[in-house]
Amino acid sequence: MRFRHTHTAAATGTLLVAALTLAGCAASGQPADTQPTLDPDEEVSISFTFWGNDVRAALYDEAIAEFEDQHPHIDVKILFLSPNDYWEKRQIEAAGGGLPDVVTMDLAYLRQYSESGSLLDLEPYLGSIIQTDPIDSQVLSAGVVDDTTTAVPLSTNSWGMFLNTTLLEEYGVDPFDGGSWDDYYDWMSEVSAAAGAQSADVWGGVDPITRIENFELQLRAEGGNLFEEDGTPGFDEERLAEFWDSTSAQRADGGVAPQQRVAEVQPLTAFDAALTASDATWDNTGAGFLGNLGEGFDIELIAPPLSEDGGKDLYLKASQMYSIAANSDHPAAAATLIDFLINSPESGEIFGTNRGLPASATARDAANLDELSQTIADYESSVADRRGEAPPVPIVGYGSLHEKFRELGEELGFGTITVDEAAAQFFAEMDVVVDQ
Structure with missing residues (x-):
């Protein structure tokens, strides 16, 4: 599903940035x-x-x-x-x-x-x-x-995945055509290498581990939930650390956009600043992407990676x-x-x-x-x-956990924290939120 920039009015839907009391x-x-x-x-x-x-x-x-x-x-x-x-x-x-x-x-x-x-x-x-x-x-x-x-x-x-097909054509890489998350990580590295060979300030994608929704999709594909109906987490520290460690090679080798470059273009994202050729996010974000990219860019919307065959990870x-x-x-x-x-x-x-x-x-x-x-x-x-059944209504304090997840993912990108330290910090934060 491919479309070109138009002058249609648009805006980016957003997720959640503040803890609430x-x-x-x-x-x-x-x-x-x-x-x-x-x-x-x-x-x-x-x-x-x-x-x-x-x-x-x-x-x-x-x-x-x-x-x-x-x-x-x-x-x-x-x-x-x-x-x-x-x-x-x-x-x-x-x-x-x-x-x-x-x-x-x-x-x-x-x-x-x-x-x-x-x-x-x-x-x-x-x-x-x-x-x-x-x-x-x-x-x-x-x-x-x-x-x-x-x-x-x-x-x-x-949830979907956007591809900047204009950038992909420029650097001679075929669009991602589905597969597992590991397949997607390898594809990102391929794009980054192709762009780097031409000394371009472009990478395959933003690091997926900064978004809790990508983690949620993997858990749902495995038959679980991020949080159960009673508020208990559907994962342990080991599973969270595994997720955050899954792109360590890409962070080390430049397969994903460096966190410093991502920070420099804010409030734009790396995708609508044309720094990356892909981004997994909510599908209504595409209008904002096109508006910020400007004339001359084609983008495509595809399903995100799926690690478990037959998994019901998506939901409306x-x-x-x-x-x-x-x-x-x-x-x-x-x-x-x-x-x-x-x-x-x-x-x-x-x-x-x-x-x-x-x-x-x-x-x-x-x-x-x-x-x-x-x-x-x-x-x-x-x-x-x-698509599977929608997950339970988010627990009280989910907004602050969503933000903490993003912050820890960014720290991993900057290299200021280890995966095990990040997982321990998130669980410590979650214990406080759930016990309130």
Whole structure:
């Protein structure tokens, strides 16, 4: 599945960067037997927050303007932050009981905010203000924590692998065509050697061990989970060390992009800075990659490596979700905004797959899928046989563990820590998080 850069609006979905310490009271809301309604004559103002880049911000500006045209009595204050700042700001707000009315939520933080009582029980609004028929029930269930719905998914995505076919053609290396993770590591070394022979500042890929999702996929292929339903880890220190050691040869021989070069191009990734020919990440990241690479680059989306034949490692993830703050003074208006952003044809047309493939069939049918968007949709269909059941809702503290995993992976890249030291540090951090 190959596509070329276009001028389609896009942004990179993100994962999780801050540890949370949340405070709050029990989730509140109207009794389940009460049907909430929106007073069309009441002038209200609500706040809405999301993460992303300037491209996504422009799309939200357009969508909110359309919403306010349709609901002139509702004024929406938009609060936009970069991915790196978003969760730090939410942590401060949640601790003070002052979250925005509508919060863009990530699955990794959902349990933390739900169990702290920071989020409203949405059950009274489902099927009344927020239409749920267009959303697959399995996708909708991702917003349920302890039998309470505290978020509604707005989009889905799946883990994939992007290839920069322009760079591969330039250095005379065939695209990776599937295989095990070891096959992929060997392929990365081949690309790095070919580019190095021409004194090019290009490598086969970023080191896969910096991303906990790559580790999760390997565990799922083996029939396990990163964390079980009761919160216990599905791996031990030895298995984690094995994963982190799996690219030691590539780190030593220059088969992966040096961590120093990766750090130098931030906030771009090594892939959208054209330093690497591959990257494994969520499929909705492709739009941001193309936007940052600029004209003249072709990229391709393929399935990631699979070490166990027949393994069900992939799954359909609720890439982003919307929640309402438990302290919201205008929950009906907030629910009306959520329904518009998730279900309306106007929202589907404006965003396309910028936030991931729309979870709502109504929005998805209205989306004018450009080449990239159609590629993402086709990719998710193509890996259906490889998808297993979605993993359990992430444990409380997963966000901080996700960040710790990344930090330790980067330290391994810099050579400032050994694999055994990294594994011991991660388990020490995990013990603290799980015991909280």
